[in-house]
Amino acid sequence: MQKLLLLGDEAIAQGALDGGISGIYAYPGTPSTEITEYVQASKFAKENNIHSDWSVNEKTAMEAGLGMSYAGKRSMVCMKHVGLNVAADAFINSSITGVNGGLIVVSADDPSMHSSQNEQDSRFYGNFAMIPMLEPVNQQEAYEMAYYGYELSEKFKLPVLLRVTTRLAHSRAGVETLEQKPQNDVSLPSNLTQFVLLPSIARKQYKTLLSNQRSIEEASEESIFNKYTDGSDKTLGIITTGIANNYLMENFQDTELNHPVLKIGQYPIPRKQINKMLKECDKVLVIEEGYPIVEEMLKGYQEAGTPIIGRLDGTLPRDGELNPNLVANALGLETILDGSIPELVKNRPPSMCVGCGHIDAYNALNEAIIPYGVGRVFADIGCYTLGALPPYNAVNSCVDMGASITMAKGAADAGMVGVVAVIGDSTFTHSGITGLIDCVSENTPVTVIISDNFTTGMTGGQDSKALGKIEDICKGVGVDPDHIRVFKPLKKNMEEMVQIMKEELEYKGVSVIIPRRQCVQTMKNKKLAEQLISLNLK
Amino acid sequence: MKTDIILAGVGGQGILSIAATIGMSALHNNLHLKQAEVHGMSQRGGAVQSNMRISDKPIASDLIPMGGADIILSVEPMESLRYLPFLKKGGWLVTNTTPFININNYPEVEEILAEIKKQEKHIALDADTIASEFGSKRSSNIVMLGAATPFFDISFESFEEGIRQFFGRKGEDIVNVNLQALRAGRDFTEKNR
Structure with a gap:
């Protein structure tokens, strides 16, 4: 075990290396690029013959990752959110084929479009494919999710989607590592038609995927990444997903947070804990980085006579990245707004380099x-x-x-x-x-x-x-x-x-x-x- | 203790080297650290910033709340003003006075300096000139870090250690130039604060 100072992206890469991957496949795209670059620069990866060359695009990367999984080894596939559109055909079908060796697909979303043409939320793809999904709160969890994600993938014989956003991908913090796991040996899938998606086979496998949904949900209910913290003030319950939990806690560094809080890091959303919150609280605030996915789902929950507030009703902005101040506003807390930007400060947009x-x-x-x-x-x-x-x-x-x-x-x-x-x-x-x-x-x-x-x-x-x-x-x-x-x-x-x-x-x-x-x-x-x-x- | 710093500049000016040096110094003291960077498109000659948080307790958010920064450390004068809403009352604005002009409507430098001087607590120095005095204009970013070091709860020796670690792989000469730069910035602040 050692402590490393890592970007969120690098933490994912280190987690995958320690989790026993045999290869990583990717096309560069902000904010996901540093995951693959970290493996490319790793001496350990070189010594252990771990594949890390760039792929020509996200679709070829996804397919190669699936091929490595077919051969029984653990692989990681990385891309930015819009890259998942390119890989979508292979990605969605990989939930029907399932996996042999563990497979984690990392999609790095870019809310506020720092370096992208949209801010689509990859969690829709996870729901669409009906596979387990992980969303870390910090660099340590990013590491652990990459590390444990392979067990989850191999347990359900499904790919796992690991979703991060720009802020975590490109922020550095200390990460404690776990014991290095060995790579899997090459092995054939136990069923040699598992990856043959002829309609007759696909229909059967799709039914299996459907029948596994309840146990995937149970895994979420038991997950260490989903944590329910009870509170005495039940006028409001708070649900956070991924990094949004940090912005909530930032507002309670010196004061007590008395509301019940459900911190979500593993999907599908844990039904048991959600129902408890809806039953006990007068109102529920959903704070999530990205689209109001959980918020929309809760509106459809049977028990939801409870008002749900968040991005859809304007308690939080409908678009863009969250920050501590937006969350403070949503909770009715005071924020300091003293200084302003002097008028003479001009925009300085990115530009092509001198000599380009x-x-x-x-x-x-x-x-x-x-x-x-x-x-x-x-x-x-x-x-x-x-x-x-x-x-x-x-x-x-x-x-x-x-x-x-x-x-x-x-x-x-x-x-x-x-x-x-x-x-x-x-x-x-x-x-x-x-x-x-x-x-x-x-x-x-x-x-x-x-x-x-x-x-x-x-x-x-x-x-x-x-x-x-x-x-x-x-x-x-x-x-x-x-x-x-x-x-x-x-x-x-x-x-x-x-x-x-x-x-x-x-x-x-x-x-x-x-x-x-x-x-x-x-x-x-x-x-x-x-x-x-x-x-x-x- | 907790120190929240906004590092500001233009893509390519070396604020990530400052961040990495502070990071090494903080680790040297077993402190918690979070540091959010900007990568990708904005790096190409655009305004860039890094939120850096150091504390003896675990840190929640990667982003500093408005009005929460103890220090704005900027390697470019106009960029130092862009993040004023984040500066805490009584926080320090530490900035280089050498402008980086890559836009047509860049304001008059005199007006920018006047705006900087309105800040109750400010340190403004020509880091480029100070750095070139000992023959290395490229280490002006480390001169700026040196100028901000008195406002951290981290010893100067730890910063020197950070320099040795970060620049170590580039050789003894580079380490020494940057140690000199760090000291020159520190001296300026001690004489002018």
Whole structure:
């Protein structure tokens, strides 16, 4: 046993390593990235041959994790909340196949959208899949849930969803570790058709999943992560989920909290304790980070003649991250509001780095597209999305990974001319290739700019699966090699860049333009420097 | 004892190194610690902050309540003002005076300094100049940490230990430069508080 200072993400990774995983599969995404990076940097993982290379996207990660589970070993799959949309097909079906070796799927939600396009709550997916779910209150629980989660998974033969939010993922605290467990041996599933979801088999397995629901609920009622603390003042009962409990307790550091409190960390929600609270208390306040999921469920509980308050009635804000002050307001406690931000303080939004290649590519694009007019550039997820902000105002969409190419196709199909897609190298291999095949198969007139900086930039410079392969991929799916154009995005090359873009915008078919220059944030990365030399890219 | 600190700056200015050094110093004293960081998109040249809480008792929230911070420690003058609603009455505002200008509408530096001086308890120093005096502009963030050390319930020696641990893997020279930076910041505050 030792005490480590860890981010919530790192605590999950350490818990998984100590819990005996044989592999972790993930695509980078804030706020989940540091889980996998921790395993990649772990000497223990290296010595024990624990898989930790990045996957091309969340779906391939989920499927590989399930495959490792099929082979009897414990695996972890990590992603940000919107990544679970990408992995959803495999994820939902994994509750029907069940698992062999333990499988934990970590989804890191981002309420207040610090670094995301929405604030969807992954707990809906847990409910949808009807599997056990864990949500830690602090770094120590994050560690323990990853550690014990494998027992839970193997006990019910189901994947377990571990849900965290940004604040815990990216906050550091001391964590005490537990005894290191050995990895499982390779073993076949006891039933060799368990993973064959032919309708006849799936129907049977789905019935098994349904019939197990009550025992999964009982596990929640007995869980150490769900704690009922009684209180004398029953005019109000309080239910917290995950990290929300901290914001409640922060308001009672110097005073006694006399209301009954149910702290939830394991789902499905523990029916026994909930019923006790609804029966004994006049009113129940639900404090949860994310969507009002528990609150909505309670409104449907039979016993709920008891008023339920929370995010739905405005006691707490309907959207955004919680904090100690919002919870104090909900409890009618006083908060200190002395200082204000002086008016002269200006917003300082994120921006592309000085010297970034995306900037030069956008400057060229903005000039080349003048004859066609504004409003026809579909972009994607990455640093280059910042091209939507002034002074560039260069792009008009950012929806989901890969949507640039396919939305551009739809707009071109609608008759729009001079349509452009802008996508990064890592996003291209994540979800752009399939859309490009759609374009090629109909010879749709679109210009696809793959802005290649040899990395997954926005999340901090992780490996790009596209490294050294982009032209071959494009040729392989059928793009005419004469319309695959590469240049180095630099101010001094402006004339050449604008000329190439103009030519390809005029072409009535699929063109791929590749502005190619290394991300300035990765200049100190020695491994990448060696790769670039061996691929003749430097 | 409990010390709540808001670390402020612009993405890339090294506030996470300050946070890590404080963290090591706190651990050296067996204190509880919570430190919330900003990763991802906002790191790219945007305003960033870190909530750091140190206590001899377990800490509940990762976030500091409004009006609860004992110290705002900022490596950039305008950023020091952004978090004023979090500063406790009687809390210290410790800030660098060298501006980081990456927006078109950055206010006049004189006006910012005037606003900082309105704070009853403030320490404002040109950490970049102090750091370059001994040849390492990059350690201006540690000069700022040094300037804030008198307001912690942690001994100066523990901070020095934190520096040794955090910068240790980068070699003796880097450790010494940062120890010098820490001391220079501390000296400034002791002369000017």
